[in-house]
Amino acid sequence: MSEESSGNTRKVEVVPSPALFPVYFDNTDCTVVVIDIFRATSAICAAFESGIDSLIPVATLEEAIEYKQKGFLVGAERNAEIVEGFDFGNSPQGFKGGRFKGKTVVLTTTNGTRAIEMAKPAYKVVVGAFTNLTAVCKYIEKEDKDVLLLCAGWKDRFNLEDTLFAGAVAQKISKNLRFTNLSDSSIAAINMYNSAKEDTYEFLGESSHRKRLSRLNMEEDIIYCLTLDQSNIVPVLEGDVIVSNNK
Amino acid sequence: MSEESSGNTRKVEVVPSPALFPVYFDNTDCTVVVIDIFRATSAICAAFESGIDSLIPVATLEEAIEYKQKGFLVGAERNAEIVEGFDFGNSPQGFKGGRFKGKTVVLTTTNGTRAIEMAKPAYKVVVGAFTNLTAVCKYIEKEDKDVLLLCAGWKDRFNLEDTLFAGAVAQKISKNLRFTNLSDSSIAAINMYNSAKEDTYEFLGESSHRKRLSRLNMEEDIIYCLTLDQSNIVPVLEGDVIVSNNK
Numbered sequence: 001m002s003e004e005s006s007g008n009t010r011k012v013e014v015v016p017s018p019a020l021f022p023v024y025f026d027n028t029d030c031t032v033v034v035i036d037i038f039r040a041t042s043a044i045c046a047a048f049e050s051g052i053d054s055l056i057p058v059a060t061l062e063e064a065i066e067y068k069q070k071g072f073l074v075g076a077e078r079n080a081e082i083v084e085g086f087d088f089g090n091s092p093q094g095f096k097g098g099r100f101k102g103k104t105v106v107l108t109t110t111n112g113t114r115a116i117e118m119a120k121p122a123y124k125v126v127v128g129a130f131t132n133l134t135a136v137c138k139y140i141e142k143e144d145k146d147v148l149l150l151c152a153g154w155k156d157r158f159n160l161e162d163t164l165f166a167g168a169v170a171q172k173i174s175k176n177l178r179f180t181n182l183s184d185s186s187i188a189a190i191n192m193y194n195s196a197k198e199d200t201y202e203f204l205g206e207s208s209h210r211k212r213l214s215r216l217n218m219e220e221d222i223i224y225c226l227t228l229d230q231s232n233i234v235p236v237l238e239g240d241v242i243v244s245n246n247k
Numbered sequence: 248m249s250e251e252s253s254g255n256t257r258k259v260e261v262v263p264s265p266a267l268f269p270v271y272f273d274n275t276d277c278t279v280v281v282i283d284i285f286r287a288t289s290a291i292c293a294a295f296e297s298g299i300d301s302l303i304p305v306a307t308l309e310e311a312i313e314y315k316q317k318g319f320l321v322g323a324e325r326n327a328e329i330v331e332g333f334d335f336g337n338s339p340q341g342f343k344g345g346r347f348k349g350k351t352v353v354l355t356t357t358n359g360t361r362a363i364e365m366a367k368p369a370y371k372v373v374v375g376a377f378t379n380l381t382a383v384c385k386y387i388e389k390e391d392k393d394v395l396l397l398c399a400g401w402k403d404r405f406n407l408e409d410t411l412f413a414g415a416v417a418q419k420i421s422k423n424l425r426f427t428n429l430s431d432s433s434i435a436a437i438n439m440y441n442s443a444k445e446d447t448y449e450f451l452g453e454s455s456h457r458k459r460l461s462r463l464n465m466e467e468d469i470i471y472c473l474t475l476d477q478s479n480i481v482p483v484l485e486g487d488v489i490v491s492n493n494k
Contacts, residue, residue, distance in 0.1 A: 016263050016405055019270060023403045156270045158263055158432040184455050185405040192438055208431050 011146040014185035032119040033128040036152035037161040040112025042129040042225040046092035049231040051101035057113040067106040111152040125237035131230040160207040167193030258393040261432035279366040280375040283399035284408040287359025289376040289472040293339035296478040298348035304360040314353040358399035374482035407454040414440030
């Protein structure tokens with residue numbers, strides 16, 4: 001691509017870890033997709049699909065406890081498990097059934113909600129997962145801004161599943177000529193997605209977090225989180241609250 | 248791999264950016280390979296191959312100027328070009344001919360020397376490039392410590408060529424059963440190397456830094472930096488000075 005044409009296209013950059021967000025976030029006029037496949041962002045998409053009205057992401061357990069005392073339904077996960085005393089964790093399966101319909105829920109997780117917090121100054125912050133991949137890509141194209149694909153990772157380390165999803169988004173939107181100004185991190189993520197897409201479950205077999213979840217008997221969650229396009233909703237941050245784009 | 252067997256193997260972790268080094272560097276008893284393919288670590292390997300006695304890496308231009316005033320041969324690169332007033336930059340071609348033989352030279356570069364500085368507290372810090380790939384892998388196996396493959400990147404961003412080399416090292420040493428405890432970042436880098444290794448030049452065609460260097464007419468350097476095993480020397484940090492492991 002010539003220098004000239006790149007001026008007319010949107011940047012698409014994968015941020016491999018929240019610790020690198022400040023390095024890539026040099027322009028707030030962008031769409032940030034927050035990605036925490038296992039399992040925060042998959043769970044948030046599931047919550048909206050099950051009919052919640054809105055979701056308040058909070059970074060700390062202290063804030064979560066305050067909301068619980070006010071009578072909210074509050075979820076809290078640390079190190080892949082539900083924190084004792086809370087209503088749910090970050091399992092997408094936890095949102096099955098009707099009890100969340102129309103409710104505002106609160107959620108804090110190890111990595112995902114912190115990434116949402118960091119991205120707040122951006123023009124738009126949305127929640128992405130394999131379960132709403134196509135909807136997220138359509139949303140990005142419609143907004144027509146530079147794109148940061150923010151991988152929540154695991155305690156600031158790179159992880160495979162978040163980068164894999166970032167690669168899926170980058171690959172899909174880069175078919176649109178507006179989104180062809182790819183960073184090195186996007187090229188690498190697309191390359192990885194292309195080599196993994198036939199069987200993402202198998203590809204992630206050796207990943208650290210899949211092993212962590214497998215030990216906790218969360219195979220059903222893993223399969224759910226890797227199943228494409230189960231929802232047409234894009235959860236979008238508005239102020240401090242996440243709402244549905246279809247609202 | 249079972250939890251038990253992973254206790255008997257060495258960790259192999261790719262650090263995708265110097266900004267993530269503190270996250271991965273949780274144990275100083277390790278071998279750190281500093282990687283800045285275009286071009287600092289390729290140039291350092293070329294300098295030793297051409298017969299220098301030792302190399303002093305410095306992080307700032309101020310320090311470089313001090314050494315120059317003391318009469319040292321001093322190289323300085325910023326934004327891919329030689330800084331005016333210095334003897335050389337970070338082109339490996341700059342070390343051709345006999346003028347460096349037996350000398351101690353000083354070098355500061357945009358990304359590479361800063362990464363060396365960060366890694367200093369480690370048990371061993373070595374300089375890796377495609378040009379000494381096999382020698383570096385043998386060194387790592389002999390030391391038999393956990394391994395951090397530190398990509399210098401570009402101003403704290405992920406880059407393709409450094410990660411590609413990290414993948415080459417991880418792939419090669421993981422054939423040794425002692426080095427099979429791979430991080431997610433290592434799995435991703437190996438995957439990328441496997442898909443690129445038949446033609447790394449072509450694979451890097453769209454990379455940001457190859458484009459940057461191509462604009463500066465540095466194609467010859469690029470090809471040099473991607474050519475495997477031109478040197479059997481592993482440059483090793485001893486105190487503040489880099490020396491040859493064959494010394």
